[in-house]
Amino acid sequence: xxxxxxxxxxxxxxxxxxxxxxxxxxxxxxxxxxxxxxxxxxxxxxxxxxxxxxxxxxxxxxxxxxxxxxxxxxxxxxxxxxxxxxxxxxxxxxxxxxxxxxxxxxxxxxxxxxxxxxxxxxxxxxxxxxxxxxxxxxxxxxxxxxxxxxxxxxxxxxxxxxxxxxxxxxxxxxxxxxxxxxxxxxxxxxxxxxxxxxxxxxxxxxxxxxxxxxxxxxxxxxxxxxxxxxxxxxxxxxxxxxxxxxxxxxxxxxxxxxxxxxxxxxxxxxxxxxxxxxxxxxxxxxxxxxxxxxxxxxxx
Amino acid sequence: xxxxxxxxxxxxxxxxxxxxxxxxxxxxxxxxxxxxxxxxxxxxxxxxxxxxxxxxxxxxxxxxxxxxxxxxxxxxxxxxxxxxxxxxxxxxxxxxxxxxxxxxxxxxxxxxxxxxxxxxxxxxxxxxxxxxxxxxxxxxxxxxxxxxxxxxxxxxxxxxxxxxxxxxxxxxxxxxxxxxxxxxxxxxxxxxxxxxxxxxxxxxxxxxxxxxxxxxxxxxxxxxxxxxxxxxxxxxxxx
Numbered sequence: 001x002x003x004x005x006x007x008x009x010x011x012x013x014x015x016x017x018x019x020x021x022x023x024x025x026x027x028x029x030x031x032x033x034x035x036x037x038x039x040x041x042x043x044x045x046x047x048x049x050x051x052x053x054x055x056x057x058x059x060x061x062x063x064x065x066x067x068x069x070x071x072x073x074x075x076x077x078x079x080x081x082x083x084x085x086x087x088x089x090x091x092x093x094x095x096x097x098x099x100x101x102x103x104x105x106x107x108x109x110x111x112x113x114x115x116x117x118x119x120x121x122x123x124x125x126x127x128x129x130x131x132x133x134x135x136x137x138x139x140x141x142x143x144x145x146x147x148x149x150x151x152x153x154x155x156x157x158x159x160x161x162x163x164x165x166x167x168x169x170x171x172x173x174x175x176x177x178x179x180x181x182x183x184x185x186x187x188x189x190x191x192x193x194x195x196x197x198x199x200x201x202x203x204x205x206x207x208x209x210x211x212x213x214x215x216x217x218x219x220x221x222x223x224x225x226x227x228x229x230x231x232x233x234x235x236x237x238x239x240x241x242x243x244x245x246x247x248x249x250x251x252x253x254x255x256x257x258x259x260x261x262x263x264x265x266x267x268x269x270x271x272x273x274x275x276x277x278x279x280x281x282x283x284x285x286x287x288x289x290x291x292x293x294x295x296x297x298x299x300x
Numbered sequence: 301x302x303x304x305x306x307x308x309x310x311x312x313x314x315x316x317x318x319x320x321x322x323x324x325x326x327x328x329x330x331x332x333x334x335x336x337x338x339x340x341x342x343x344x345x346x347x348x349x350x351x352x353x354x355x356x357x358x359x360x361x362x363x364x365x366x367x368x369x370x371x372x373x374x375x376x377x378x379x380x381x382x383x384x385x386x387x388x389x390x391x392x393x394x395x396x397x398x399x400x401x402x403x404x405x406x407x408x409x410x411x412x413x414x415x416x417x418x419x420x421x422x423x424x425x426x427x428x429x430x431x432x433x434x435x436x437x438x439x440x441x442x443x444x445x446x447x448x449x450x451x452x453x454x455x456x457x458x459x460x461x462x463x464x465x466x467x468x469x470x471x472x473x474x475x476x477x478x479x480x481x482x483x484x485x486x487x488x489x490x491x492x493x494x495x496x497x498x499x500x501x502x503x504x505x506x507x508x509x510x511x512x513x514x515x516x517x518x519x520x521x522x523x524x525x526x527x528x529x530x531x532x533x534x535x536x537x538x539x
Contacts, residue, residue, distance in 0.1 A: 189380050189384035190384050190387070192351055192380070192384065193378065193386070194397065196349060196371055196374075196450075197397050197398035198372045198398050198401045198402060198453055199372070199397070199401040200401075203401055207386075211388045
């Protein structure tokens, strides 16, 4: 063997590090991983599963029949229907506004874009109670606008329109926030391609823009819906809490709880939580059903 | 279709992308817009396709003023730099898109759409990929599908933005030949943007050399090589 090739091997064999199992540089030692996993599981159990378990077990503490009976009360039924109605109006409206706002921000350059983005985030940074108060002042009988609307038979404050308005305000950012990064990443090229192929603006939106954002849109709508059904602060202020008229599920829970109606309060809470869980399950099922499509898109 | 560009200028806010330029493109020519990035070549292409509107100047198609025509009315087959295939549609649906987008009375029947798409797939020599999604294609295949999609609308001209930019050298050479063949078969006036002087010289009948929003020289490749009009042209084609 020529000396120059043998050179590297001429170092003493004993200096070689002992053979170890192949390990990537990014892999942490076993005890560290175990500790991390244990911490996360403990936190999950304490913050998510235990409270949820507690809600359901309290609801059923006097049996299934008592729980169901508490929902049969007309005030409770009204609260459930009002919450569903609020979500049914607020969520589609916010989906439409969210798509429009995200589309403008992601696909066009204009003056005041940064300001618009800040404006969309406003409901996240303002306390819902403050938002409710602002709306109450704006549409209440004390303001010119409110007085005018009341005179023409349009009651907003202490009525259903106010509840819907407050809910819309609080949940406004969810859809837009989900869509903006997705739309920005996708750019304008596909839409431009559709236009050069002769498609109208509306057709382009329907056949190219919308399918490309459908997963983000679905996610945004589910989040928006969960928040809309659960909104407390803003609705509490503007609704005036009139029993059987402007009481939504979250308000009903608080009222029952304050009146020591444990079963009623926790049954309603369990129902509200279940609605959220149903949404999550629906999302997971959809993701599972369309897994191949999702994968095909992410590889692109 | 011949294209006449008269004193065309484009500004984006305070930046001038295109100085007033004039250019005459004979019908059926294969023309390259050659220049470094920022030379205004893509802007010129996008103005021709109706994706940007000029700040001033006119564009004439076959002698008719086309400056105000909408992007849909121009019927320009446009191939985008990264192809811009619709990622949620199969290759078949991508190519059929322009036919389906036609108003109901001029829309071909399903059978006719099927026939045309398969004819185009044969033309780009990828007859078996109709049911695949863009994500499942190689770069070269995507480029050819984008070309087929642009041709499906029976365009009046073909506009290509850096059609070979994102491909490796071997595929690039292959597809250059493909573009030449398709151009010769269809006889369409074809304009493509490139920053690769070798590509421009080898492929086109007419080379338009651009720099900083200006047209430096227009001529056949041989002419430009033999007599570069400006110092910029001489240096750029030498590189």
